[in-house]
Structure formats: structure tokens, C-alpha cells
Amino acid sequence: MIEKELDVVIIGSGAGGGAVASALGPLAAAGARIAVLEWGPKLREHEFTGQELEMARRLYFDRGGMLTRDLGMTLAFGRGYGGSTVVYTGTSLTVPPRVIVKWNVPGLDSEDVLRRSEKVLEQNNVHLLDEALLNDNNRLFRDGCRRLGWAVEQFPINVKGCQGAGLCNLGCPNAAKQGTNRVQLPAAERQGVKVVANCRVERVEERGCVATVVPSPLGEPSAWEPGEYRIRAKAVVVCAGAVNSPALLLRSKLPVALPALGLYFTAHPALILVAQHARAITNHQGHPKSFYCDQFARTDRFLLETCMYFPFTTAKSLAGFGAEHSKLMSGMDRLQMILVLALDDARPENRVTIGSRGEPVVDYSLSERVLDSLHEAMKASARIFFAAGAERVHAPAGQRFLIESSERDRLDELIPRSGVKPGKVPIAAAHLMGGCRMGSSLTDSVTDCWGQVHGLPWLYVADASLFPGCAEINPYVTIMALADRVAERVAASLEKN
Ligand SMILES: Cc1cc2nc3c(=O)[nH]c(=O)nc-3n(C[C@H](O)[C@H](O)[C@H](O)COP(=O)(O)OP(=O)(O)OC[C@H]3O[C@@H](n4cnc5c(N)ncnc54)[C@H](O)[C@@H]3O)c2cc1C
Ligand code: SF4
Structure with a gap:
């Protein structure tokens, strides 16, 4: 087991992980040791071929077709440097204030979310197409x-030099779509954040995690040699997405009981x-x-x-x-x-659990x-x-x-x-939310309004799993806005220690 000592470890590099990495960039520039551990590969430009089945295999978890337990719905989400932002379409809406009011998370107000959303729109060159x-x-x-x-x-969409190839959901082959792979992750890396591709985090441990780097025939070589790693960090930020974040925490056997972990999963069927x-x-x-x-x-x-x-x-x-x-x-x-x-409404019975090998299993009844x-x-x-x-x-x-x-x-x-x-009409979902929802009570939430896991001051969540209910719009801007909040709290906690 190779040992690593860091200040912050960020697990996952999608909308949430990319936003946290970029917000913590100045800390890295000032000397903090920060790494993003990403399960999937960092593809080279020529590996974005626009071929449907090939890119589904390269960029999606389960080729974009993970089934819910009852086989009633498929779930599509990305795996790779940039996560689902590599395959999203780039529509960039801010959340209606009424949704934040409905979420009813003490300490979270729509003004703060909208202010941070504006920052995302600016970073990502969001505009209306001519x-x-x-x-x-x-x-x-x-x-x-x-x-x-x-x-x-x-x-409004987030493109720069879009050539109208129509291949956004297969990874833009023209580097036009402004996902975290194009904007936040490169910016963070320029400031000294290390992004480690092909690195799957197996479990979270007290102030750290255990991960495996596996060589991949695709993409750039990982920043770390293949092998098993035990990483110690002052703060662990879980950004593995609404399916994998709850699954990772469930297989981690955390020292506190989190009865709401995995529950209230929503998906915009x-x-x-x-x-x-x-x-x-x-x-x-x-x-x-x-x-x-x-x-x-x-x-x-x-x-x-x-x-x-x-x-x-x-x-x-x-x-x-x-x-x-x-x-x-x-x-x-x-x-x-x-x-x-x-x-869809957030219901406790719609939830992420884990199978016998620790893999995610999603129960969702329509x-x-x-x-x-x-x-x-x-x-x-x-x-x-x-x-x-x-x-x-x-x-x-x-x-x-x-x-x-x-x-x-x-x-x-x-x-x-x-x-x-269910079963007669083909239902799919790509807006996956909840499972580590924010709130104030341990019985029906996993984190506080700053993404800090109840009872574990070193552990944070910063991705779509934080949503207490569905977003009622395309969610990525809101995920990044919430992740920016979490990063602010992580930075403050490092300064205190
Ligand atoms: C086809 C498609 C189109 C979409 N279009 C839009 C759109 O136009 N507008 C919009 O607002 N939203 C859109 N979305 C939704 C949006 O992309 C997602 O809601 C958002 O990216 C989710 O962010 P996240 O950080 O929660 O997870 P993700 O972006 O999915 O990132 C999670 C990352 O964590 C990594 N990971 C998981 N487990 C581990 C582990 N154990 N160890 C290490 N790494 C791990 C994954 O590989 C992944 O890279 C779309 C989604 C899809 C699939
Ligand atoms: S060039 Fe434009 S339309 Fe084509 S894949 Fe890229 S962002 Fe999508």
C-alpha cells in the first residue's frame, strides 16, 4: 500500500468535483496539497471519435445504461476526467428560487445559490446561440x-466555437463545450491541484481514503503509478455523483450512523x-x-x-x-x-444501496x-x-x-x-440527484447546509447527491454553485487547523 499525505482529497471530477477543485486552486497555489481522484480516464483529443457505442463505453458508467433494480428505468452518467460534464449538453439554467424555498434547508438561501450560479455562467461562457x-x-x-x-x-448554453456537430452527449470532439474538463479542472491544475485519473476510491476512512490506480489503454497516463494507495487528508470531499457518492459512503463503514444515507434519490424520469x-x-x-x-x-x-x-x-x-x-x-x-x-418528488423508498461487492444498486419505483x-x-x-x-x-x-x-x-x-x-415505455434518466441530501436533522439528511457530513467535521459532500429534492430544471449550474459553497467551508476549516 502506497501512503500519501494531503491537505484535501476530492473524490470525482465532474460538476461538483471540478467546482471544488477550481475554488480551492488559490490554496494549492499557496502551497496546500490538493488532489482530485477520478475513477475514469482523461481522454486525449483524438479519442473523442463521435462514434456512439465506442464513446458510450469510453465515457459513461455502464455504457450509459445502468438499470434500476426493477429494470424500470436506465440511468446515464459519466465516468472520466470531467465526469458527466463531458457528456452533458451544456444547457445552463439557474435554479428557480421557489425550488430552494421548497428544499427548506435552514441556512441555504436562494440569493447565495444564485450569486454563485452567476459565477459559473461567467466561467463557462454561457450565452444564447444566434x-x-x-x-x-x-x-x-x-x-x-x-x-x-x-x-x-x-x-443559454456553454459553448465556445461550437461547430454544430451535434455530438455533445458523446463528448464534444471540437473542444467547444465548456465542461469542467475544459474550464475548472485545467484552471485548478494550473494552480497546483493534481488530478489523478484512472483512480477509483474504494472506501473513505477516518480523515482519508483508500484508492486503486489501474492502468488504462485509453487516455493520458495517470499522475500516479498503478497501485493501491492509502491517502491521509485533513478534509475529504466526496463528489462521485448521486449514485456513486452514497454507494461509496455506504461501503465505507463510517464511525457515525447516517440513517438517511442513500435515501430520497430523484432523477427527472x-x-x-x-x-x-x-x-x-x-x-x-x-x-x-x-x-x-x-x-x-x-x-x-x-x-x-x-x-x-x-x-x-x-x-x-x-x-x-x-x-x-x-x-x-x-x-x-x-x-x-x-x-x-x-x-419527481423526493421519497425515502427511492434510494441507493450497495450490492454484495459494494457496487451501487438503485431502487426507484415510478x-x-x-x-x-x-x-x-x-x-x-x-x-x-x-x-x-x-x-x-x-x-x-x-x-x-x-x-x-x-x-x-x-x-x-x-x-x-x-x-x-414501467417496462412498456422506455424511461431513462440523466439528472440524478439526492442520496446525501442537505438538511439539519440526522434523521432525514446526511449533511448540513455547507455539505459537511453530520458528526464528521473532516468529511464533505459536494455534488448532485446534496439535493434534498429534484431541481425542476437542468441541474449542473446548481450543483456547481453548491459545490462552491462547500469549497468555501473546506477552505475555512483548513485555515482554522
Ligand atoms: C447525457 C447527459 C446530458 C446532460 N445534459 C445536461 C445539461 O444540458 N444541463 C445540465 O444542467 N445538466 C445536464 N446533465 C446532468 C449533469 O451533467 C449532471 O447533473 C452533473 O454533471 C452531475 O454532477 P456530479 O458532480 O454530481 O457528478 P458527475 O458529473 O457525474 O461526476 C462524478 C464523477 O465522480 C467519479 N467517480 C464516481 N465514483 C468514484 C470513485 N469511487 N472514485 C473516484 N471517482 C469516482 C465519476 O467517474 C465521475 O467522473 C446531463 C447528464 C447527462 C448524462
Ligand atoms: S461542436 Fe457544439 S454541437 Fe458539436 S458536440 Fe461540440 S458543443 Fe455539441
Whole structure:
């Protein structure tokens, strides 16, 4: 076992870990020994090939398809230098203050979160794309919503020199998307923070952790030699994401009981919906995600967003198979797509546990309320597709594979609620939240409002697992804002000691 002595160890390099590393950069420049331990590789530029299956293997945990225990939903999250920010789409929204109020964490106020969010927007070059760069898939969504009189907003996105390759979810091959791999981690490294790739943390121990560095055929060599490490540190900051942070802490056998650890996992359960136009539209060229509609966020509890996925992901998102499936897929250049996100409630039974080898296992049961939201969202999306001029719509819960535009007035009958069942409609999630939620009481939270784990003054959490409930928007900016808060507290604790 190789021994290492550090001041701060940060576990994970995604939205949370990257934000902590960059906020602690000045301390590293002043001599503090700070390292980020990242399970996945740091890919070289030429290894971003844009090939769907290859990049899914290289950049995602379980190739982007980790299943919940009951097989009802797949979970997509990244693994590598930059974590899920390497594969996110880069839409950059700040959390509505009402969500922070609803979270009801004593000591956490929306003004502080918004102030820190502004810092993230600035760092990441967040702006609205010019009208000329919007593709048909995005414009059709906007026009469809407007024809229906529904609120539609443009997403601010975090790109620099975007070439419209449409490959954001496979890792941008043009270095345009401003994830932590492009912004916060390189900035932290310039200040002396060490980022150790291919380094999996096995468990957290009193003021430290145990990790293994494994050689990888991909990416740059790790900053540390292959081997097993015992790392001692004054502060340990867990940023392994909403699935892996609770799992890591659960297998660590911490000296305090944390009854809420792993509980209250939320995911914005999502559907990918498609419609067919009579002619080819620009859908794969151009940034994939420019608009969203939150008209129904407070009533039917769902959001609609533009999206454009790749052949494998699209094919697995359609209900049915055989000739009709193959025919629809063979005309991908005519497809318009919408992503539906259900806004799920935090429930203790939805949770992360660990299996016999310490691996994460996620229990998530789709509530009737979530299924209602997905049902209403399916019908609302069909209305947008038809208002945008689509010839036919595929609704996974529909009575038949395709609904024709001549049937647009019969959506309530043709898309019955009874068709929205786990296992029948392909549900996926990429906004994973909770499991180490903030709060004040040990019984229903894991950390305080500064991310410090109850009863363990040297242990912090700084990632999406802190969320007490779902974000009701795309979450990365809020994760980074919260991580920035945690870093401030870590820095203050080092100064005290
Ligand atoms: C396809 C996709 C598209 C998305 N698009 C958007 C978007 O447009 N806008 C938005 O706001 N959000 C988006 N998201 C969500 C957003 O990317 C995530 O919410 C955010 O990155 C989560 O941050 P995190 O720090 O919690 O975890 P992550 O960013 O997932 O980082 C966790 C890191 O920890 C590492 N790790 C895990 N376990 C260990 C261990 N034991 N030892 C060492 N390292 C470990 C992982 O390898 C990973 O790199 C998207 C997500 C996906 C998957
Ligand atoms: S659309 Fe822009 S950000 Fe996305 S992969 Fe292409 S160049 Fe990169």
C-alpha cells in the first residue's frame, strides 16, 4: 500500500468535483496539497471519435445504461476526467428560487445559490446561440409551442466555437463545450491541484481514503503509478455523483450512523419522443438543445425540451420493434425529437444501496404521479409535433405505433393512461440527484447546509447527491454553485487547523 499525505482529497471530477477543485486552486497555489481522484480516464483529443457505442463505453458508467433494480428505468452518467460534464449538453439554467424555498434547508438561501450560479455562467461562457445557428429540430419545437400559445424559452448554453456537430452527449470532439474538463479542472491544475485519473476510491476512512490506480489503454497516463494507495487528508470531499457518492459512503463503514444515507434519490424520469416530417429536416447538424417549455412544470409536473439523439439511443427509446420500427429509424433525417422530464418528488423508498461487492444498486419505483406526468407530457408533445407540421407521431404509450396528423384531435383516446407502464415505455434518466441530501436533522439528511457530513467535521459532500429534492430544471449550474459553497467551508476549516 502506497501512503500519501494531503491537505484535501476530492473524490470525482465532474460538476461538483471540478467546482471544488477550481475554488480551492488559490490554496494549492499557496502551497496546500490538493488532489482530485477520478475513477475514469482523461481522454486525449483524438479519442473523442463521435462514434456512439465506442464513446458510450469510453465515457459513461455502464455504457450509459445502468438499470434500476426493477429494470424500470436506465440511468446515464459519466465516468472520466470531467465526469458527466463531458457528456452533458451544456444547457445552463439557474435554479428557480421557489425550488430552494421548497428544499427548506435552514441556512441555504436562494440569493447565495444564485450569486454563485452567476459565477459559473461567467466561467463557462454561457450565452444564447444566434438565431442563424438554430437547426430545424429546434425551430420546429419553438414554432409548435408558439402556435399552441405555450411558453417557450431559449436555453443559454456553454459553448465556445461550437461547430454544430451535434455530438455533445458523446463528448464534444471540437473542444467547444465548456465542461469542467475544459474550464475548472485545467484552471485548478494550473494552480497546483493534481488530478489523478484512472483512480477509483474504494472506501473513505477516518480523515482519508483508500484508492486503486489501474492502468488504462485509453487516455493520458495517470499522475500516479498503478497501485493501491492509502491517502491521509485533513478534509475529504466526496463528489462521485448521486449514485456513486452514497454507494461509496455506504461501503465505507463510517464511525457515525447516517440513517438517511442513500435515501430520497430523484432523477427527472425522462422519455425521448419522436415525430416524422414529410421532408428531411436539419436535426443532427447544429447544437441539439436550444428550447424548453415549462408551461406545465407547476401543474402537471413536467418539462419539455428539444433534443436529438443518436441511432442506438433513439432506437431503444421507441416502443415496439420489427418492420415499423425499422422503417421509422431508416428515415432519421425526417425525425423531430422532444425530451420529456417528469419532476419527481423526493421519497425515502427511492434510494441507493450497495450490492454484495459494494457496487451501487438503485431502487426507484415510478410513482403514479410520475406516470401521470409522463402521460400528459406525451400528449402535449404530440400536440407540439403536429402544430409544427409533423405527419405522424410515435407515442410509446399509443394504441398504435404511429398516430397520423389526421387523428390529432383524438390524442386523449389514442394515448391512453393505461399504456404508460414501467417496462412498456422506455424511461431513462440523466439528472440524478439526492442520496446525501442537505438538511439539519440526522434523521432525514446526511449533511448540513455547507455539505459537511453530520458528526464528521473532516468529511464533505459536494455534488448532485446534496439535493434534498429534484431541481425542476437542468441541474449542473446548481450543483456547481453548491459545490462552491462547500469549497468555501473546506477552505475555512483548513485555515482554522
Ligand atoms: C447525457 C447527459 C446530458 C446532460 N445534459 C445536461 C445539461 O444540458 N444541463 C445540465 O444542467 N445538466 C445536464 N446533465 C446532468 C449533469 O451533467 C449532471 O447533473 C452533473 O454533471 C452531475 O454532477 P456530479 O458532480 O454530481 O457528478 P458527475 O458529473 O457525474 O461526476 C462524478 C464523477 O465522480 C467519479 N467517480 C464516481 N465514483 C468514484 C470513485 N469511487 N472514485 C473516484 N471517482 C469516482 C465519476 O467517474 C465521475 O467522473 C446531463 C447528464 C447527462 C448524462
Ligand atoms: S454541437 Fe457544439 S458543443 Fe455539441 S458536440 Fe458539436 S461542436 Fe461540440
